[in-house]
Amino acid sequence: MEHSSHAPVAGVVAALVGFTSSFAVVLAGLTAVGATPAEAGSGLAVLCLVQGVGVLWLTLRHxxxxxxxxxxxGAAMLAATGAVAGGWPAAIGAFLLTGALILLTGVxxxxxxxIAAIPPALAQAMLAGVVLTLCLAxxxxxxxxPWAVGPIVLCWLVALRLAKRWAVPVAFAATLVVVGIDVARAGGLSGSLLPTLDWTVPTLTWPAVLGIALPLYVVTMAGQNVPGTAVMASYGYRVPWRETMTVTGLGTVAGATFGGHAVNLAAITASMTASPDVHPDPRLRWRAAHAAGWTYLVLAxxxxxLTTFVSAAPPDVVGTVAGLALLATLASALHTAMGDAARREAAAITFVVAAAGGAFLGIGAAFWALAAGLGVDLLLRHHRRAEAPGSDA
Structure with missing residues (x-):
């Protein structure tokens, strides 16, 4: 009986940790590509909504x-990319295209x-370069x-020492206190406190396709869906790949015009609903994920x-939470990127181009970083073959 009641609690905790650990990254990404605070709040809400519905469907089905x-x-990539030609409507069109690509992957x-043919070292190097700017915040x-950001960092460090999983949520709680004090001094909030979904007519431009849609698709697949599948396999579960890609692709398409950038398999929080700590019987752990689905609907x-409240904070305060949330992602991406000795130079170039930011021909650095890395990798691969013993050269 104790284990049966623990599974739903684990699911609620997983959803809360996932939300509080990275919602600031999502808001930063959506705002960077042109969303107003209201549109960013709409994007956050619709992401929670489609996640919740998707989780409830998949857990009941399987x-x-x-x-x-x-x-x-993907949100970190958006924050690094910034506005593209066509503004927010073009970003919405790129989100739609990303959803279509995810859906196409399933069929x-x-x-x-x-996507699997892209060397993990290069994909992770691009991701590391993208998140570096936010990690410096x-x-x-x-x-x-210092007086606003210092307490947040201090709370994060203490929680990192005592309960690593809760470090970023604790930093988020400290941020709410800091923002609350700042709002009280300013005389109150301005903005909607009621849940709303803002619909935007999408457009599509080549800079948005190459600078947002394609990199967003690549980092979502390589940084979330593939690792998420591996995490589930480590606990003995087989992900129904085609249906999961269909559900996440349709969810991304459905949420795109309301500001949602991409939905995918959980990777980091997946173990919180799939591990033996949830329930000793693997057949009953689905109840944890099911409870997480309901929790996401409440969070929507x-x-x-929450977006209205956080938008009242100084930019450095929100950026701090986003940066702290992405430090683990940066460390993991750098480890993978530099772990492949044969591709270390190509990975380093990919990382540097992505970290440099900016745009060329209206297209963001993420696209050029991956293109440069793949080009250098191809060049060096031919060079290594030419120098190999027994070659005609």
Whole structure:
């Protein structure tokens, strides 16, 4: 009986940890590509909504602890990319295209094979370069707003020592206190506290396709869906790949015009609903993920007032939480990127181009980083073959 009641609690905790650990990254990403605070709040709300519905569907269908999440690496990529030609409507069009590509991955195996053919070292190097700027925000924040940012970083460090999993949620709680004090001094909030979904007419431009849609698709697949599948396999679960890609692809398409950038398999929080700690019987752990699905629906209602509240904070404060949330992602991405000795130079170039930011021909750095890395990798591969013993050269 004790284990039966523990599973739903684990699911609620998983959803809360996933939300509080990275919602600031999502808001930063959506705002960077042109969303107003209201549109960013709408995007956050619709992501929670489609995640919740998708999780409820998959868990009931398969009785498996399948957990969905928004694409945190994708949101970080958006924050690094910034506005593209066509503004927010073009970003919405790119989100729609990303959803279509995810959906296509489920029904056309060759597309999945093409993504799998991208060397993990290069994909992770691109991700590391993308998140680096956000990870520097706490450092800049301590310099610009030491009395506001200092307590957040201190709370994060203490929680990192005592309960690592809760470090970022604790930092988020500290942020709410800091923002609350700042709002009280300013005389109150301005903005909607009621949950709303803002619909935007999508457009599509080539800079948005190449600078947002394609990199967003790549980092979502390589940084979330593939690792999420591996995490589930480590606990003995087989992910129904085609149906999961269909559900997440349709969810991304459905949420795109309301500001949602991408939905995918959970990777980091997946173990919180699939591990033996949830329930000793693997057949009953799905109840944890199911409870997480209901929790996401509740969080969807709270997303708009939370966005209004956080939007009142100084930029350095919100950036600090986003940067702290992405430090683990940066460390993991760098480890993978530099772990492949044969591709270390190509990975380093990919990382540097992505970290440099900016745009060329109106297209963001993420696209050029991956293109440069793949080009250098191809060049060096031919060079290594030419120098190999027994070659004609």
């Amino acid at each position: 009785r498996t602890p399948l957990l969905l999440a928004w694409s945190t690496p 056309w195996s060759r597309l999945g094979a093409l 706490p450092v800049h924040g301590l310099s610009a707003e 209602v709270l997303s708009t007032p």
